[in-house]
Amino acid sequence: MGIFTRFMDIVNSNINALLDKAEDPEKMIRLMMQEMEDTLVDLKSSCAAKIASRSRVTREQEELEKKVTRWTERAQLAVEKGRDDLAREALIEKKEAQVALDELNRELEHLNQIIDECKNNIVLIEEKLQTVIQKHKALIRRGKEAKEKTKVNKVMRDASGSGVITRFSELENRIERMESEAEMSGYGASSSLENEFSKLEAGDEVDDELAELKKTVKKTKSE
16 A cells, blocks of 8 residues: 555544444554554655755756856857857857756755645644544543443442342341340330239238228227
8 A cells, every 4th residue: 555545544534433333442543553653654754755855956956057157157258259159059058957957946846845745744644643642542541440440340249249138137137136135025024023013002902991991890880
């Protein structure tokens, strides 16, 4: 796959859509990062080669500009000296140098455009790569949070399991039985004491009634 094709695929890609469709989003992100890094290496290498070409063309341009200037001056000198034949030859050399210079100027302009595009593409890829890196970090963070949540949920399930609830219920029942037994024990002692006093009070009532009856009988006999 060519650099340009890979570049367009990356720039036009919808990262979120790709991740949504991926069976393994983290693996997909790693592959995207690797592809972007490889593309960046190729783009930078290509850009460096174009910059080197521009430097070479610039040097040739400067030499041709000097050549045009030199043949122009020689043509003028030949005219001043009355050597039109030499002036004509000098102008021919100047024209050839000018044609070559014009060609180099067009090549240099084209190289500048390519280099500018290359630099812009590098910036776009780097921005896209940073986006993917951030998503990768977020995905790793979400994965860790999910694992922690799973652990917490497991602990909560274990804590709220039927075994724990059963043991708690048994303990609660035992405590309730102990409380009931203690209450009944106190109630029995209290009832016995109540009966004893009731008997005593009943005995006093009988004695009082007997004494009253004796008084009545005695009074009747006296009459």
